[in-house]
Amino acid sequence: MIPLVYFIFLSAFLFCVGIYGALTRRNVIGILVSIELILNAANINLVAFNKYLGTPDGMGQVFSLFVIAIAAAASVVGLILIIAIYRDRKALFTDGFTLMKE
Amino acid sequence: MGDFVFYFIALCTCVFSVLAVTQRDIFHCALWLALTLMSISGVYFYLDAAFLGVVQILVYVGGIITLFIFAIKLTAHMNDTSIRQTSKQWVISVFVTLLLLLVLFKVFARTSWAEIILKTDSTSINQIGLSLMTHYALPFEFMSVILLAAMVGAIVIGKEKK
Numbered sequence: 001m002i003p004l005v006y007f008i009f010l011s012a013f014l015f016c017v018g019i020y021g022a023l024t025r026r027n028v029i030g031i032l033v034s035i036e037l038i039l040n041a042a043n044i045n046l047v048a049f050n051k052y053l054g055t056p057d058g059m060g061q062v063f064s065l066f067v068i069a070i071a072a073a074a075s076v077v078g079l080i081l082i083i084a085i086y087r088d089r090k091a092l093f094t095d096g097f098t099l100m101k102e
Numbered sequence: 103m104g105d106f107v108f109y110f111i112a113l114c115t116c117v118f119s120v121l122a123v124t125q126r127d128i129f130h131c132a133l134w135l136a137l138t139l140m141s142i143s144g145v146y147f148y149l150d151a152a153f154l155g156v157v158q159i160l161v162y163v164g165g166i167i168t169l170f171i172f173a174i175k176l177t178a179h180m181n182d183t184s185i186r187q188t189s190k191q192w193v194i195s196v197f198v199t200l201l202l203l204l205v206l207f208k209v210f211a212r213t214s215w216a217e218i219i220l221k222t223d224s225t226s227i228n229q230i231g232l233s234l235m236t237h238y239a240l241p242f243e244f245m246s247v248i249l250l251a252a253m254v255g256a257i258v259i260g261k262e263k264k
Contacts, residue, residue, distance in 0.1 A: 001104075002104075002105060002108045004215055004218070004220070005210055005211075005213075005215050006108070006112070007149075008210050009207065009210060010112050010115065010116070010145070012203065012206040012207065013116055013119075013203065014115065014116075014119055014142075015206075016202055016203040016206070017116075017119045017120055017122075017123055017199075018119075018123070019198075019199055019202065020123060020195060020196065020199040021122070021123030021124075023189075023192075023195035023199070024123075024188045024191070025123070025187065025189070026187055026188060026189050027128055027187055029128055029131075029132075029170065029173055029174055029177070030123070030128055030131060032170070033122060033123070033131050033132065033135050033170070034123055036135060036139075036166065037119055037122065037123070037135070037138065040138075040139065040142050043142070043154075044142065044145055047146055047149050047151050048149060050149075050151070050225060051149045051150060051151070051224065051225075052218075052220050053220070053221060054221030057229065057232070057233040058225035058226075058229045058230045058233050059233070060225075061151055061153070061154055062230060062233050062234060062238050064154060065154065065157065065230070065234075066241060066245055068154075068157060068158065068161050068162070069161075069245050069248070070248065071162075072161055072165060072166060072249070072252075073248055073249055073251075073252035074252075075166050075169060075170070076169060076252050076253070076256050077252050077255055077256060077259075079169050079172075080255075080256040080260045081259060082173055082177070083177070083260060084259050084260060086176070087262075092177050093185075094189070095189070
């Protein structure tokens with residue numbers, strides 16, 4: 001039997017990889033990829049705690065279903081915003097988005 | 103044998119996720135992300151959450167990765183590998199991330215997990231369906247409203263301006 005803490009280590013590692021990607025990427029699509037990784041790290045925690053603590057009504061799994069739905073909605077809106085900005089300004093890099101500064 | 107399966111899945115997840123954030127070509131990033139998400143669904147299967155594992159493959163690999171690939175292909179000429187893809191602050195980012203990882207691992211290693219009473223009984227699909235329709239009915243309905251709002255918003259924002 002794998003100890004619970006190994007799953008938490010795995011999820012912490014995924015979270016840090018996601019943070020690294022979100023900090024270093026110039027491309028907005030790359031930042032969205034990293035955010036998906038962060039959300040999945042949270043999901044692993046929820047499912048692992050649900051399994052090891054035996055919550056009465058499957059709370060962890062229900063909440064990770066909600067997280068998956070929110071992640072889907074977020075990436076749809078994020079990608080359509082990226083396409084709209086690209087169409088308008090022909091820019092896809094974070095240092096090119098200076099609309100608020102002009 | 104069971105332990106070996108977990109270590110294999112965990113190793114795959116770690117390697118694929120690192121590749122997904124460090125690859126230069128953004129299209130390759132999306133493909134590595136697909137593999138990462140599939141190994142995470144393997145973690146769910148390992149944790150007896152078969153329904154979530156299936157949902158993960160259906161929604162993420164089937165839906166979201168397809169969207170990513172569409173977006174990458176629609177903005178194709180910005181994704182040339184000759185253009186610099188990482189920001190100038192990557193050295194300090196590595197430092198901050200490693201520090202965060204160290205702090206998190208230290209905290210988790212020091213926590214006394216033994217005090218928690220482990221039960222390890224699995225949740226059935228039956229149970230999830232019942233919870234969604236009874237105790238979590240309100241958040242479930244809100245979720246459908248959010249998805250509808252995201253769909254309408256995507257259509258409105260994505261429409262070509264006349």
